[in-house]
Amino acid sequence: MINLNLKAKPANTYDAIVIGSGISGGWAAKELCEKGLKVLMLERGRQLEHIKDYTNAVKAPWEVEHRGRLTTEQKKSHPYLIRERVYSEFNESYWMKDADSPYTEEKRFDWTRPDIVGGRSIMWGRGSLRLSEMDFEANAKDGMGIDWPIRYKDLAPWYDHVEAFAGISGQAEGLPHLPDGVFQPPMEMNCFEKETKKRIEATYPGRKMTIFRTANLTERIGDREKCQYRNRCAMGCPFGAYFSTQSSTLPAAVKTGNLSLRPDSIVNSIIYDEEKGKATGVRVIDKHTKAVTEYYARIIFLNASALGSTFILLNSISSRFPQGLGNDHGVLGHYLMDHHFHAGASGISEEFADKYYYGQRPAGFYIPRFRNIGTDKRSYLRGFGYSGSSSRTGWSRGIAELGIGASYKDYLSEPGPWQMGLMGFGECLPYYENQVTLDHSLKDTWGQPVLKFNCEFKENERQMRVDMDADAAEMLEAAGLKDVKPFQRDSYPGGAIHEMGTARMGRDPRTSMLNAWNQVHSAKNVFVTDGACMTSSACQNPSLTYMALTARAADYAVQELKRQSL
Template identity: 70%
Template sequence: MNLNTKAQEQNTYDAIVIGSGVSGGWAAKELTEKGLKVLMLDRGKQLEHVKDYDTAMKDPWEFPHRGRLTVDQRETHPKLSRDYPYSEHNEKFWINDSQSPYNEVKRFDWYRPDIVGGKSIMWGRQSYRWSDLDFEANLKDGIAVDWPIRYKDLAPWYDYVEKFAGISGTREGLPQLPDGQFMPAMPMNCVEIDVKKKVESAFKGRIITMGRVANITEPLPGREKCQFRNLCSRGCPFGAYFSTQSSTLPAAMATGNLTLRPDSIVNSIIYDEQKGKATGVRVIDKNTKQMTEYYAKIFFVNGSTLGTTFVLLNSISKRFPNGLGNDSGTLGKYLMDHHFRTGASGTAEGYDDKYTFGRRANGIYIPRYRNVGSDKRDYLRGFGYQGGASRGAMWSKGIAEMGVGKDFKDSLVEPGQWSMGLGGFGECLPYEDNQVTLDNSVKDAWGQPVLKFDVEFKENEKKMRVDMMNDAAEMLEAAGLKNIKTYDNGSYPGMAIHEMGTARMGRDPKTSMLNGNNQLHAVPNVFVTDGASMTSAACVNPSLTYMAMTARAADFAVKELKKGNI
């Protein structure tokens, strides 16, 4: 008995954070800086900043397969290998599909990391504030449920996280895309500058701005400014973009209050019916497969949308037979992702004496203008564009040519033609039947049930895609580009890696999982501040909002803990 008591004491903390990605890193930083002893658990392997970015400095010819996947990699990663994020350049960052399968009623592309830091190492870094156009949308459209917060609730927290993370961008004064605390924006190139002038002149209400990106353009403590290498998904040894390893983890570690446990698969959260709150977590050691329990006063579940959903669904008790806090029956439902892979491209003439400097790790952004103000379409919500102009190389023409000598060699290093593309990112509505459930008929390598997806884009998204494609062509044509081609390469849920919903915030415990402070309505000492908490999807990248919500919820949680309310 005494041994058990001692073991429990050793495994007890003030707070436990599940997950170490964008939001989990912020939770650990905020809670430790407020004086709490924090245990951060992640199923991924340890990835040390700088030291473990093995491929960051490699040249293309140093990769045996030039970045492409082998037959063996495709067989062991049957779902990850469907699209571009998983490659030879960063293969060790991703989970093994064979050990951790999932099932699909309809196709869903789930990109899961297997490292401390999660997707904060590989993310696209586009960082935009949401506006009241987004927070009020469900209420105004009469769909799903109303957000329990508005822009004013998050605005000071956006300020707070932007200053620490480092966001470069340009202030535009747009109500649908609030300005932030920006470092100087990365420069547009000559074609983008001209296209901006022509598009903004031809279309009232359409703005082209530089992407607001979590790549710093001025140094921060322990971090050097972006080197314009555009190899970010391999890990950045300069710390030039925001990641857990470059930013929040060092801050949390500096407090002396953080214990980090990699290779720790959180199986479930322990609920105490007498106390009416969570008391601990069950953790499987990834290597030994042994289960250990850890205990705390408060819990931040930040396993990314679907990892969080699994933990909550798998946390079953007499009080919660359908998952922790799931009185509303909404857990796992209303899964959203952005739809993309549609737009247009064209060639730009008259810039043959111009070239670019370096490889800018960013592009231009066109904020949403559809269903804004007096603009009304036959679908709800809207989309934005990411894109950019670049100049290609001409070396490839030598493959089909017979030639020798100096003139031939000189021709191969001449820069090619300028081109520019615009790709739309559209909002997906929250649908109840877009859901993920536990499938007990299949087990992963640790004997746990797997997730089963039944998700699709519907009529509203399909209608929106027509405008996403045609508007792009229309703008490029107005800017004077030639050889304009439209495309719609199709988009499956999960591909944009912006999964949201499944444990949504709301005002009513009967129709939502979380309140306006990201607390489980039914279990007040459990907080969810990752993508699972989102009530709608907007059309802008969501990670900056996760950061702001996490910092806000951590502040609230510590105050409530000190008051003895949780």
């Protein structure tokens, strides 16, 4: 039942409410707290304390009961999550149980949902790439989708701001379509990668192979140590060596004395006051007791993830907004995007047999987009980039072999040949038909409707995928690799964990949900700065852009509060 304790209202009132504690929510809390606002951060997941609660991060694989493999019960309670590579016994407790919060699919969508403070900032891949002017102009130039209401120059100083604080290691390359940033020293490629880079760039002058730009420190920042090259990031890093809410933005917000963090708090909806013409607070369900409490604030930042934020907006029904908060023109939930991947090539090398490497570098390499740039014109719009990795094969190469005896064991104790793989990540266009809606026929554990997905990759993406594996194979062969094999595996929306676009930015309230400052057009004290706000997807990892947009919007929100415009 609703908490009707009238004395509780002043105690439950803050300057700002931040919904979600992941990558963008952490940034919203930090920026608003540091600017002097009293901030309530609401997170549906459980508390996860930095270092103390990373229970498997320093264990050897054999110290974990099933060596990382999932039990039958774990699979049963996560019927959707088992589709994805991110879920294992090592971090099983970090994820939401699908049985508690199911969703429905008209078309398959692989939705990956954490259940902890810090959200996916604990388990993310840490790729930190800027969008370029070309990406912000793409919709307007090719007529697919609506125009972004901002350009690269609007976001560039905020990219600088978040990169300097987060700590991004990388190599400047001078590419206009992949802008350089504020980098810590790059991680070093191994000998095989360095030679492959030389050969690819010599054969294809318009292409570049660079170390991946990643939110792993190569130099210490404050209490955060530089990366130890353990490559166990998805369990949580006790060294604070990669950017996460726990290691970075949350300590900064706590340090101000202005933050109140409330975990186990499921935000059900936003309260809209029709007389005031703005949002006044949120309704929150306690995860354990199911009691409903209202909290109030002058501004609200929605950072619950693209789909979590869209759920909250859709579920925020009033006589003013019968289709969901701010959804005057039915845009909310449409234009759902994710990157398509699982297409590329792999091969082996007979060279460098006398060379090895030290440690487990947590970053691969990157070949930025080269299709539909300059004079290159393809049958499809936009393009793709490649994530790549290399290593020497180990003892597991003998699993499929028939062998026995000491000589066979000696063979497996030596490293095998070098291997390399390239996998493309391609842009998905913003299609109106790709959408998420509320399904009232099914309820979650807390009595809320669930999301229903109707989303697919279409002909433009299918044509792009032909190049994604063919180009990868061609480059590896040109670099001298042998036994090169292109691959095409199924790729479904959600699988890349880069969902975005369902409450997009734009210039016209009839075709978008948010303005150039990430404000809901018709409820300007509500800001959405997670993936939901994206107007197009580009092909780069998007998290750095969410950080920059959030810091920019927080700065603007505080200025507007000072002007008494919100």
